[in-house]
Amino acid sequence: MNDAAPFAPPLSEAEIEELDEFLMSDHVPDSSMDVSMIDGFITALVSGPNLVMPSTMLNWIWDADNGREAPQFSDALEYQRIVGLILRHWNDINDTLNASANNYEPLIMESRWEGRTMPVIDEWCEGYHKGLSIDAAGWTPLLAEHPEWFTAITLYGTESGWDELKARKDSVDQHEAFANSLADSARRIHRYWVEDRKLRIERDEMPVAIGPTGKREPLKRPPKAGRNEACPCGSGKKYKRCHGLLESNEFEATGRKTATFPRSSEGEEPTLIHSPLSQRIERVATGVDLEIYRGSTGGWLLEIVDEFGNSTVWDESFATDVEALAEALNVIDSEGITSVIGSSLRKSSAV
Incomplete structure (x- = not known):
């Protein structure tokens, strides 16, 4: 019997535009992410070594610099609508990477340059790199083992990488090659951490959760209790x-x-x-x-x-x-x- 929840429907183009318009509005801090940056950010979070709480994710989406400022929603309905779109996108990325990774593609913008349609990958890479930085200690082993998987992400997603790109003066073809490498890198990274988590489960290691302050805390397995004893969760019920x-x-x-x-x-x-x-x-x-x-x-x-x-x-x-x-x-x-x-x-x- 398949007890998995149904997959979340992907955001439509109209919903992506709706979310992007809100993020670019005056109701949101200037440091908020745009839709492409959110896509890279969420891809890193769902692929990483440890669980990142949704409240942590939202804090950084509203304020990519410090994770502190928040938008001014007009009412609870607007809050539910916008957060609902973000969470659906989270679930869509997670479902795709877990169930059909070959279909995963990053959400990147395009622009016209000298008659060519060029992929704009800075925001996506910056979002992905932000996802790494939230749990830097957890990501360190993979960054050391396979730095080549992060080449494009580091070049286009960090200030030091931008400086290097300016000095390199890569060709347009090289730029497109970096853009085309993102999907494969994301799949490789996700697969690596899936296997790593399986090994940790086999070793009976408890997963770690990353809270709103960035603090790493192991998820505690509740102690066993007799049927008529107080529940260890602290609810006060048997x-x-x-x-x-x-x-x-x-x-x-x-x-x-x-x-x-x-x-x-x-x-x-x-x-x-x-x-x-x-x-x-x-x-x-x-x-x-x-x-x-x-x-x-x-x-x-x-x-x-x-x-x-x-x-x-x-x-x-x-x-x-x-x-x-x-x-x-x-x-x-x-x-x-x-x-x-x-x-x-x-x-x-x-x-």
């Missing part, structure tokens, strides 16, 4: 009613929304798949736990648990865990973290 939900096909019925996962054709109990994007979010001396999971079929479910054990569950599922995380961050950032925190009486809600 394990069998929290991360032990694989024991049952429905959530607690008291005071919260009930959701049922389909059983397999053999009739055995379903298994919950927990996303590594589940995490704790803290704002102004308080915090909540985001829990993102799905059954063996169907979309991803989003639940937010506060310090009092109150649980907020989204009625609708999400096509990907990245979209679920983006929705949670949107609500917390636009409406405030208190909007998903209940009272100390531990009542629960559904949205």
Whole structure:
């Protein structure tokens, strides 16, 4: 049985133009990426040695220089629309590289020069190199082992490379050769890190996540707990009613929304798949736990648990865990973290 989520549809030309227009508008910092730079940036992130959180990705897209400034969205709908386009593009690149790498092509711009259509690859390479710099320590082994895979990226994506290009005065044919090499380099790099991650899994090494500040933290495997013991995730619920939900096909019925996962054709109990994007979010001396999971079929479910054990569950599922995380961050950032925190009486809600 194939339990993979459906592939995200690629952005249409109209959607690419819509995203680019927003990024070039006065509502976005001058240091924001353009669409081609975003494409290179995301390609590096989904190909790299460690998991980069979507919130980290967005910070650098809005402000490629420092990862601090943010756009001024007109309303929550605009935020959801723009972030949704970016996340769909993330998923499209990730799906293509994982399932049909031969079809991967970088999104690069073109210009007319002396009657010829020339590829403009500076922005794409700069975005890819920015993706490397976020996790420089993780990328170091590959950069040392195969520097030739990064020749064009380094030449067109860094200040030192631009200086070298000026001194080299390469021919137009050489420029086009560099442009044509990008897709193959991206495929090679992605394949390298896929194999590396497999080896780390075989060695039972926990993956590393890169957070918004660039800090590297290992993803912790939750300790085992008895069915009636408190769940180690800190939700305040018994394990069998929290991360032990694989024991049952429905959530607690008291005071919260009930959701049922389909059983397999053999009739055995379903298994919950927990996303590594589940995490704790803290704002102004308080915090909540985001829990993102799905059954063996169907979309991803989003639940937010506060310090009092109150649980907020989204009625609708999400096509990907990245979209679920983006929705949670949107609500917390636009409406405030208190909007998903209940009272100390531990009542629960559904949205």
